[in-house]
Amino acid sequence: DQILVGKNKTRRTINTRMRKILGFDTLEDGKPAIYPVVGDKLICLRNKREMGLFNGLTCYVKELLDEYDETVELLLTTELDTEVIVSALKCHFDEYVTPGTVDAMEWWDFQKGQEFDFAYAITVHKSQGSQWNNVLLFDESNCFRKDKYKWIYTGLTRAAEKVKVIENDYKVLAVRYDANRDNSPEEFFALFGDFIDLWSMVKNENQILKARKEKEAQKAGRDWKVYDENYKHLRLWILDIASGKTRQLFEEDLSVWNFVWTPDSKQIIFQAAETPLIDDSYVFQKIYITPISAGTPEVLCNTKGKLGSMAVSPDGKKLAFLGAISLNDPLAQSLFTVPIDGEIVRFLSQNVASSGTWVDWINNKTLALLSVKGTQTVLSKVNAENGKMTDIIAGGPIMQSIDLNSKTGRFAAVAHAHRHPREVFSGKIAGDKIKRLTNHNPWMKSKRIARQEVTEWLGADGWRIEGVLTYPLYYKAGQKYPLVLQIHGGPEGVSLNGWTTSAGYPVQVLAGEGYFVLQPNYRGSGGRGVDFSKADHDDLGGKEFEDVLAGVDTLIERGFVDGERVGTGGWSYGGYFSAWAATRHSERFKASVVAAGISNWISFAGTTDIPHEMSLVHWNSYWHTERDLHWERSPQYYIEKADTPTLVIHGMSDTRVHPEQGIQLYTALKIKKVPTKLVLYPRQPHGLVERAHQLDYMKRVVEWFNKYLKVGGTN
Numbered sequence: 001d002q003i004l005v006g007k008n009k010t011r012r013t014i015n016t017r018m019r020k021i022l023g024f025d026t027l028e029d030g031k032p033a034i035y036p037v038v039g040d041k042l043i044c045l046r047n048k049r050e051m052g053l054f055n056g057l058t059c060y061v062k063e064l065l066d067e068y069d070e071t072v073e074l075l076l077t078t079e080l081d082t083e084v085i086v087s088a089l090k091c092h093f094d095e096y097v098t099p100g101t102v103d104a105m106e107w108w109d110f111q112k113g114q115e116f117d118f119a120y121a122i123t124v125h126k127s128q129g130s131q132w133n134n135v136l137l138f139d140e141s142n143c144f145r146k147d148k149y150k151w152i153y154t155g156l157t158r159a160a161e162k163v164k165v166i167e168n169d170y171k172v173l174a175v176r177y178d179a180n181r182d183n184s185p186e187e188f189f190a191l192f193g194d195f196i197d198l199w200s201m202v203k204n205e206n207q208i209l210k211a212r213k214e215k216e217a218q219k220a221g222r223d224w225k226v227y228d229e230n231y232k233h234l235r236l237w238i239l240d241i242a243s244g245k246t247r248q249l250f251e252e253d254l255s256v257w258n259f260v261w262t263p264d265s266k267q268i269i270f271q272a273a274e275t276p277l278i279d280d281s282y283v284f285q286k287i288y289i290t291p292i293s294a295g296t297p298e299v300l301c302n303t304k305g306k307l308g309s310m311a312v313s314p315d316g317k318k319l320a321f322l323g324a325i326s327l328n329d330p331l332a333q334s335l336f337t338v339p340i341d342g343e344i345v346r347f348l349s350q351n352v353a354s355s356g357t358w359v360d361w362i363n364n365k366t367l368a369l370l371s372v373k374g375t376q377t378v379l380s381k382v383n384a385e386n387g388k389m390t391d392i393i394a395g396g397p398i399m400q401s402i403d404l405n406s407k408t409g410r411f412a413a414v415a416h417a418h419r420h421p422r423e424v425f426s427g428k429i430a431g432d433k434i435k436r437l438t439n440h441n442p443w444m445k446s447k448r449i450a451r452q453e454v455t456e457w458l459g460a461d462g463w464r465i466e467g468v469l470t471y472p473l474y475y476k477a478g479q480k481y482p483l484v485l486q487i488h489g490g491p492e493g494v495s496l497n498g499w500t501t502s503a504g505y506p507v508q509v510l511a512g513e514g515y516f517v518l519q520p521n522y523r524g525s526g527g528r529g530v531d532f533s534k535a536d537h538d539d540l541g542g543k544e545f546e547d548v549l550a551g552v553d554t555l556i557e558r559g560f561v562d563g564e565r566v567g568t569g570g571w572s573y574g575g576y577f578s579a580w581a582a583t584r585h586s587e588r589f590k591a592s593v594v595a596a597g598i599s600n601w602i603s604f605a606g607t608t609d610i611p612h613e614m615s616l617v618h619w620n621s622y623w624h625t626e627r628d629l630h631w632e633r634s635p636q637y638y639i640e641k642a643d644t645p646t647l648v649i650h651g652m653s654d655t656r657v658h659p660e661q662g663i664q665l666y667t668a669l670k671i672k673k674v675p676t677k678l679v680l681y682p683r684q685p686h687g688l689v690e691r692a693h694q695l696d697y698m699k700r701v702v703e704w705f706n707k708y709l710k711v712g713g714t715n
C-alpha cells in the first residue's frame with residue numbers, strides 16, 4: 001500500500017481514496033503499482049491501464065516534469081504540498097491565484113457516470129486579506145487539459161458546502177457567500193446527471209429542479225406546450241464588475257423591459273409587466289422602483305397604456321418618462337415627470353402636435369426631448385416645471401438615437417438623410433446643427449439618388465395629410481409615370497423625409513425602375529400628436545384609407561401619375577392597406593403586394609400575439625363587441641370585388657400576423673382566378689431578416705410591378 005516518489009524514492013502510504021482513484025482495487029494481488037511517465041500518459045505496470053498525465057491528484061505533475069526524468073517513478077498522494085499546488089494552479093489560472101495564497105484543498109466526490117467525477121474546493125487568500133472561494137471541476141481522465149476543465153469563480157466566501165443530493169443522481173454544488181460581509185444569498189451550480197450546466201446560477205433549489213425536469217421531459221418527448229403557463233421571465237440581475245459576482249435583484253415574477261439607475265447607484269427604476277408576453281409588454285407595463293441592496297419592488301406611479309424612454313434627474317429626485325395618456329393611446333409619445341418618492345405625475349406635453357421618442361435631463365430643471373414632427377425629427381429643450389418647449393435642432397438629418405453627456409452639453413446621435421443611411425453624428429445642446437462623424441458607405445457618393453420631397457394634400461374631411469414623394473430616377477417634366485404606394489405599418493408608424501429605402505421598402509430601387517413612389521402618413525400615423533394618432537379609432541380602413549386615395553388623386557391631378565397604372569405595397573398594417581386596396585378598392589389598383597398583411601380581422605384577433613394591443617389602441621374595440629364592423633373592414637369581406645393581381649408575402653414564423661392571413665387571401669384570390677402568387681419564407685418573423693430572403697423579395701416586388709404596371713407588361 002505504498003508508492004515511491006522522486007529521485008530519493010521517498011515512500012508514501014496510499015490511502016483508500018487513492019486506491020480507488022488509481023484503480024488499485026482492480027489488481028488481483030493488491031501489490032503496489034509503479035506509474036512511470038511515458039509521454040503524456042501514466043501506465044500502470046500491473047494492469048496496463050492508461051491514465052491521463054493529470055489524472056486525479058496529479059494535477060501538479062506538469063510543473064514537476066522539469067525536475068524529474070520522464071521515466072522516474074512519481075508519487076500520487078492526497079498529502080499535497082501547498083506551494084506545489086499553487087505553482088501548478090498558477091500555470092493555468094494566473095488571473096486567480098498567486099504564489100502562497102492557497103489555504104486549503106478539499107475533495108468532493110460525485111456519483112459515477114457523470115462527466116465530472118471530482119472537484120477541488122480551494123480557499124484563496126487575497127493580498128487585501130479577504131477570502132475567495134474557487135471551485136474547479138474536472139473529469140477523471142483529463143482533469144487539467146485545457147479543453148476539459150471547468151473553473152467556477154464564485155466570489156467572496158468563507159466556505160464551500162459539499163455536494164448536496166437533491167433528487168436521484170442530480171447534484172447541486174452549493175456555494176454560500178460570507179453573510180458577515182454582504183448578506184448575499186446562496187448560489188447554486190447545477191450538475192445534471194451526465195453533464196454539468198454552469199448557466200444555472202440561481203437562488204433556490206426549486207428553480208434548479210424545475211429546469212432539470214424540463215430538460216428531462218424534452219429528452220423523453222414530453223415537450224408539449226401549455227399556453228400561459230411556465231413563463232420564462234426577463235429577470236433583472238446585478239453584476240459587480242470588481243468581483244465578477246452576479247445576483248438576481250428580486251424574486252417577484254415580473255418581466256423587465258427597460259430600466260435606469262439612480263445617480264447614486266442605490267436604486268433602479270424599471271418598466272415591467274406581470275408576464276413576458278409581447279402584448280403585456282406593449283400595453284400593461286408599470287413603472288417600479290427597487291433598492292439595490294434588498295427589498296420588494298414597488299410601483300412608483302400610476303400610468304396608463306404604453307411606456308417609452310425614461311431618465312432620472314442628476315440630483316436623483318425626479319423621473320422623466322414618455323408614455324401614453326390613456327390605455328387606447330397608440331404611442332408612448334407624451335412627456336411626464338414624477339418625483340422619485342412617487343407623488344403626483346406631471347403631464348408636460350399637452351396639446352403638442354408631435355410624438356416624443358427619447359428624453360433625458362440637461363440639468364435638474366431642463367429636459368432634452370427628441371420628437372417626430374410631421375416627416376422630420378426635432379430636438380427640444382423642455383422646462384421641467386411648466387413644460388415650455390424650445391426647439392434646439394429642427395429639420396436636417398433624421399435623428400433616431402441620442403446619447404447625451406449632461407456635464408459637457410454634447411451628444412452623439414444616429415441619424416440618416418435623403419442621400420445616406422444611418423451614420424454617427426455629434427452636436428451641442430447649445431447649438432443648432434449636428435456634425436456627421438462617420439461615412440460607412442463612401443461608394444454611394446458616385447451614385448445617382450432619385451429626387452425626394454415632402455408633399456401635402458387634403459384628405460377626408462379636409463384634413464391636411466403629408467407624405468414623402470420620391471420621383472422616378474430619370475424624371476422628365478410633363479411625362480406621366482406609374483405610381484407605387486409604399487405604406488407604413490402600425491398604423492401608428494410614420495414615413496420620414498430621410499433615408500427611405502430598406503429591404504422591405506425598396507423605394508430607391510422602384511424609383512430606379514421608373515416609378516413615382518408615395519409614402520403617405522394617413523390619420524392614425526405618429527408624428528402629429530395624440531389626437532391625430534387616435535383619429536382612426538373605430539374606423540380602420542375608413543377615412544384613413546380615404547386619405548391615401550386622396551393623395552393618389554392629387555398626384556394624378558398634378559399630371560405626375562397615370563391613374564391607370566397605380567400599384568400598392570407594404571408590410572403589416574401597410575400589407576392590410578394593400579389587401580384592402582386589392583379587394584374593397586380593386587378598381588383603383590392594377591397591382592398589389594401584400595406582405596405580412598391582415599385579410600380577416602376576426603381570425604387575426606385569435607392568432608396574433610397582440611390581441612389586446614390591436615383591439616385597444618387601434619380598433620378601440622374587441623371583435624366580439626363589434627363583430628359586424630370588424631368583419632366588414634376585412635379584405636375577405638370584399639373578395640367578390642377583387643380583380644387586382646396580388647403578390648402575397650409572409651414569414652412562416654410570424655407571430656404578429658399569422659401566415660394563415662396570407663394563405664386565406666391567396667386561396668380566395670386563386671378560387672376567383674385573380675392573378676396571384678403566394679411566397680412563404682421559412683424561419684422569418686414579422687419581416688424578413690435573412691439576406692437571401694430580402695434579395696428575393698425585392699426582386700419579386702420589382703418584377704410584379706413591372707409586369708402589371710408598365711406598358712406592355714415588360715419584365
